[in-house]
Amino acid sequence: KAGVTQTPRYLIKTRGQQVTLSCSPISGHRSVSWYQQTPGQGLQFLFEYFSETQRNKGNFPGRFSGRQFSNSRSEMNVSTLELGDSALYLCASSQTPNTEAFFGQGTRLTVV
Amino acid sequence: GESVGLHLPTLSVQEGDNSIINCAYSNSASDYFIWYKQESGKGPQFIIDIRSNMDKRQGQRVTVLLNKTVKHLSLQIAATQPGDSAVYFCAENMIGYSTLTFGKGTMLLVSP
Numbered sequence: 001k002a003g004v005t006q007t008p009r010y011l012i013k014t015r016g017q018q019v020t021l022s023c024s025p026i027s028g029h030r031s032v033s034w035y036q037q038t039p040g041q042g043l044q045f046l047f048e049y050f051s052e053t054q055r056n057k058g059n060f061p062g063r064f065s066g067r068q069f070s071n072s073r074s075e076m077n078v079s080t081l082e083l084g085d086s087a088l089y090l091c092a093s094s095q096t097p098n099t100e101a102f103f104g105q106g107t108r109l110t111v112v
Numbered sequence: 113g114e115s116v117g118l119h120l121p122t123l124s125v126q127e128g129d130n131s132i133i134n135c136a137y138s139n140s141a142s143d144y145f146i147w148y149k150q151e152s153g154k155g156p157q158f159i160i161d162i163r164s165n166m167d168k169r170q171g172q173r174v175t176v177l178l179n180k181t182v183k184h185l186s187l188q189i190a191a192t193q194p195g196d197s198a199v200y201f202c203a204e205n206m207i208g209y210s211t212l213t214f215g216k217g218t219m220l221l222v223s224p
Contacts, residue, residue: 004155033211043156043201043214056211090155092212098144098205101212103155 001025004093004104012110018079021107025072025093032074033101035065037088046089049074050097081111120199122219131189133221135202135215140183142204146149147176147187151198159187159200189220197222 004026013019025032034046045058049068064075072093078085088108092101125131137145143164148156162169162185166170169176175188185202199219203212 006155026116035214040215043203043212045211045213048211058211092156099147100158100161102158103148105153105155 004087004091004102005051006091006104008107009105010108010110012112013059013081015081015083015111017081018110019081020075020077021089021091021109023076023091023093023104024103025091026102029093029095029102030072031094031097031099031101032068032072033092033094034074034076035090035092036060037090037106038086046076048097054104055097065099078109085109085110087112120217120219124221124223125167125192127192127194127222127224129192131192131196131220133187133189133200133218135185135187135218137183137185137202137204137215138213139204139206140180141206142213144160144205145176145185146203147174147185148154148201148203148214149196149198150217151199156201190224192220192221194224195222 007022016023031050035043037043047066048056052068053074068074088106090106092103094101146161147159150156160171160176167178173190177186198216201217203214205212
Protein backbone atom coordinates (compact mmCIF):
# COMPACT_ATOMS: atom_id res chain seq x y z
CA LYS A 1 0.00 0.00 0.00
CA ALA A 2 1.49 3.33 -1.04
CA GLY A 3 2.25 5.88 1.66
CA VAL A 4 1.42 9.56 1.75
CA THR A 5 2.77 11.25 -1.35
CA GLN A 6 3.69 14.91 -1.42
CA THR A 7 4.68 16.82 -4.52
CA PRO A 8 6.91 18.48 -5.32
CA ARG A 9 9.72 17.48 -2.95
CA TYR A 10 11.59 20.73 -3.36
CA LEU A 11 10.59 24.22 -4.44
CA ILE A 12 12.38 27.52 -4.73
CA LYS A 13 10.20 30.60 -5.03
CA THR A 14 10.73 34.35 -4.95
CA ARG A 15 9.19 36.66 -2.39
CA GLY A 16 5.74 37.79 -3.46
CA GLN A 17 5.00 34.71 -5.54
CA GLN A 18 2.42 32.10 -4.66
CA VAL A 19 2.82 28.35 -4.39
CA THR A 20 0.60 25.26 -4.38
CA LEU A 21 1.62 22.04 -2.67
CA SER A 22 -0.08 18.71 -3.19
CA CYS A 23 -0.74 15.74 -0.94
CA SER A 24 -2.16 12.34 -1.86
CA PRO A 25 -3.18 10.43 1.28
CA ILE A 26 -2.96 6.72 1.84
CA SER A 27 -5.74 4.93 -0.03
CA GLY A 28 -8.85 4.82 2.12
CA HIS A 29 -7.75 7.66 4.39
CA ARG A 30 -10.20 10.54 4.47
CA SER A 31 -8.52 12.85 6.96
CA VAL A 32 -5.62 15.06 5.88
CA SER A 33 -3.69 17.53 8.00
CA TRP A 34 -0.91 19.93 7.09
CA TYR A 35 2.01 21.04 9.25
CA GLN A 36 4.85 23.50 8.87
CA GLN A 37 8.24 22.54 10.26
CA THR A 38 11.00 25.06 10.89
CA PRO A 39 14.13 24.84 13.06
CA GLY A 40 12.91 27.70 15.24
CA GLN A 41 9.24 26.81 15.72
CA GLY A 42 9.27 23.05 15.29
CA LEU A 43 6.16 21.36 13.91
CA GLN A 44 3.13 23.63 13.80
CA PHE A 45 -0.39 22.72 12.72
CA LEU A 46 -1.77 24.48 9.64
CA PHE A 47 -5.13 22.87 8.80
CA GLU A 48 -7.13 19.69 8.97
CA TYR A 49 -9.58 18.38 6.36
CA PHE A 50 -12.05 15.54 6.54
CA SER A 51 -14.48 14.66 3.78
CA GLU A 52 -13.69 17.87 1.89
CA THR A 53 -14.45 20.06 4.92
CA GLN A 54 -11.92 22.09 6.85
CA ARG A 55 -12.40 21.00 10.44
CA ASN A 56 -9.70 23.00 12.10
CA LYS A 57 -7.18 25.73 11.28
CA GLY A 58 -3.99 26.70 13.02
CA ASN A 59 -2.73 30.14 13.89
CA PHE A 60 -1.43 31.17 10.48
CA PRO A 61 -2.27 34.24 8.37
CA GLY A 62 -4.91 34.15 5.67
CA ARG A 63 -2.17 33.83 3.03
CA PHE A 64 -2.20 30.14 3.91
CA SER A 65 -5.17 28.24 2.53
CA GLY A 66 -6.05 24.73 1.58
CA ARG A 67 -8.69 22.43 0.23
CA GLN A 68 -9.55 18.78 -0.07
CA PHE A 69 -11.03 17.07 -3.09
CA SER A 70 -13.62 14.30 -3.29
CA ASN A 71 -10.86 11.71 -3.73
CA SER A 72 -9.33 12.95 -0.42
CA ARG A 73 -6.31 14.49 -2.14
CA SER A 74 -5.45 17.85 -0.65
CA GLU A 75 -3.67 20.99 -1.72
CA MET A 76 -2.37 23.92 0.24
CA ASN A 77 -1.63 27.33 -1.18
CA VAL A 78 0.53 30.12 0.14
CA SER A 79 0.15 33.51 -1.51
CA THR A 80 2.45 36.53 -1.37
CA LEU A 81 5.36 34.45 -0.13
CA GLU A 82 7.65 35.82 2.55
CA LEU A 83 11.16 34.73 3.47
CA GLY A 84 9.80 33.37 6.73
CA ASP A 85 7.61 30.90 4.84
CA SER A 86 10.71 28.86 4.04
CA ALA A 87 10.07 25.54 5.74
CA LEU A 88 9.35 21.86 5.36
CA TYR A 89 5.62 21.44 4.75
CA LEU A 90 4.30 18.09 5.89
CA CYS A 91 1.05 16.36 5.14
CA ALA A 92 -0.38 13.61 7.32
CA SER A 93 -3.28 11.29 6.58
CA SER A 94 -5.44 9.11 8.79
CA GLN A 95 -8.55 7.02 8.24
CA THR A 96 -10.60 9.33 10.42
CA PRO A 97 -9.74 12.12 12.87
CA ASN A 98 -7.99 11.01 16.04
CA THR A 99 -6.60 7.81 14.56
CA GLU A 100 -3.07 6.86 13.62
CA ALA A 101 -1.61 9.60 11.39
CA PHE A 102 1.02 8.88 8.76
CA PHE A 103 3.25 11.57 7.32
CA GLY A 104 4.61 12.12 3.86
CA GLN A 105 8.21 13.07 3.14
CA GLY A 106 7.30 16.73 2.95
CA THR A 107 7.86 19.56 0.51
CA ARG A 108 10.91 21.70 1.21
CA LEU A 109 9.99 25.28 0.25
CA THR A 110 12.71 27.89 0.02
CA VAL A 111 11.72 31.52 -0.49
CA VAL A 112 14.47 33.79 -1.79
CA GLY B 113 20.86 15.98 5.04
CA GLU B 114 18.42 18.65 6.12
CA SER B 115 18.26 19.64 9.74
CA VAL B 116 14.93 19.10 11.45
CA GLY B 117 15.79 21.26 14.39
CA LEU B 118 18.56 23.23 16.00
CA HIS B 119 19.47 23.32 19.68
CA LEU B 120 17.45 20.24 20.47
CA PRO B 121 18.02 18.30 23.68
CA THR B 122 20.33 15.46 22.78
CA LEU B 123 20.61 11.98 24.23
CA SER B 124 23.81 10.12 23.39
CA VAL B 125 23.96 6.38 24.04
CA GLN B 126 26.07 3.40 23.10
CA GLU B 127 24.76 0.68 20.84
CA GLY B 128 23.00 -1.95 22.92
CA ASP B 129 22.03 0.43 25.73
CA ASN B 130 18.42 1.12 26.61
CA SER B 131 17.28 4.67 25.82
CA ILE B 132 14.61 6.71 27.56
CA ILE B 133 13.23 9.84 25.94
CA ASN B 134 10.93 12.04 27.98
CA CYS B 135 8.20 14.46 27.06
CA ALA B 136 6.00 16.79 29.08
CA TYR B 137 2.66 17.48 27.40
CA SER B 138 0.62 20.59 27.87
CA ASN B 139 -3.10 19.87 27.64
CA SER B 140 -4.80 17.92 30.42
CA ALA B 141 -7.71 17.29 28.01
CA SER B 142 -5.45 15.40 25.57
CA ASP B 143 -6.37 11.76 25.35
CA TYR B 144 -4.26 10.38 22.55
CA PHE B 145 -0.49 10.44 22.41
CA ILE B 146 1.94 9.42 19.71
CA TRP B 147 5.68 9.10 19.38
CA TYR B 148 7.26 9.87 16.03
CA LYS B 149 10.79 9.35 14.74
CA GLN B 150 12.18 11.73 12.14
CA GLU B 151 15.35 11.05 10.21
CA SER B 152 17.14 13.76 8.30
CA GLY B 153 15.34 14.63 5.08
CA LYS B 154 12.28 12.55 5.88
CA GLY B 155 8.84 13.07 7.32
CA PRO B 156 7.96 11.89 10.85
CA GLN B 157 7.49 8.14 11.10
CA PHE B 158 4.90 6.68 13.48
CA ILE B 159 6.47 4.58 16.24
CA ILE B 160 3.83 3.89 18.87
CA ASP B 161 0.70 5.44 20.32
CA ILE B 162 -1.22 5.28 23.58
CA ARG B 163 -4.65 6.42 24.68
CA SER B 164 -5.35 8.05 28.00
CA ASN B 165 -7.13 5.00 29.42
CA MET B 166 -3.79 3.17 29.46
CA ASP B 167 -0.53 3.88 31.27
CA LYS B 168 1.76 1.55 29.36
CA ARG B 169 1.93 0.11 25.88
CA GLN B 170 4.59 -2.06 24.33
CA GLY B 171 5.70 -2.52 20.76
CA GLN B 172 8.69 -4.12 19.15
CA ARG B 173 11.68 -2.88 21.21
CA VAL B 174 9.70 0.20 22.27
CA THR B 175 7.54 0.95 25.28
CA VAL B 176 5.52 4.08 25.94
CA LEU B 177 4.62 5.12 29.47
CA LEU B 178 1.96 7.68 30.27
CA ASN B 179 1.63 9.48 33.59
CA LYS B 180 -1.48 11.63 33.42
CA THR B 181 -1.04 12.96 36.94
CA VAL B 182 2.08 14.88 35.98
CA LYS B 183 1.34 15.07 32.24
CA HIS B 184 4.42 13.10 31.31
CA LEU B 185 5.13 10.70 28.50
CA SER B 186 8.22 8.59 27.94
CA LEU B 187 9.53 6.39 25.18
CA GLN B 188 11.82 3.52 26.06
CA ILE B 189 13.89 1.90 23.33
CA ALA B 190 15.49 -1.41 24.21
CA ALA B 191 18.87 -2.45 22.81
CA THR B 192 19.32 0.80 20.92
CA GLN B 193 20.88 0.49 17.47
CA PRO B 194 22.69 3.02 15.26
CA GLY B 195 19.63 3.02 13.00
CA ASP B 196 17.63 4.46 15.88
CA SER B 197 19.57 7.72 15.60
CA ALA B 198 17.01 10.39 14.74
CA VAL B 199 14.92 13.14 16.27
CA TYR B 200 12.02 11.85 18.36
CA PHE B 201 8.83 13.86 18.85
CA CYS B 202 5.93 13.29 21.16
CA ALA B 203 2.54 14.51 19.98
CA GLU B 204 -0.82 14.89 21.71
CA ASN B 205 -4.38 15.43 20.61
CA MET B 206 -7.97 15.33 21.79
CA ILE B 207 -10.85 13.06 20.84
CA GLY B 208 -12.41 13.97 17.51
CA TYR B 209 -9.54 16.09 16.30
CA SER B 210 -6.66 15.10 14.08
CA THR B 211 -4.77 18.19 15.17
CA LEU B 212 -1.49 17.09 16.70
CA THR B 213 0.44 19.32 19.06
CA PHE B 214 4.09 18.39 18.89
CA GLY B 215 6.82 18.68 21.47
CA LYS B 216 10.14 20.28 20.55
CA GLY B 217 11.86 16.96 19.93
CA THR B 218 14.87 15.11 21.28
CA MET B 219 17.82 14.08 19.19
CA LEU B 220 18.99 10.53 19.86
CA LEU B 221 22.58 9.74 18.86
CA VAL B 222 23.66 6.11 18.99
CA SER B 223 27.35 5.30 18.83
CA PRO B 224 28.49 1.90 17.55
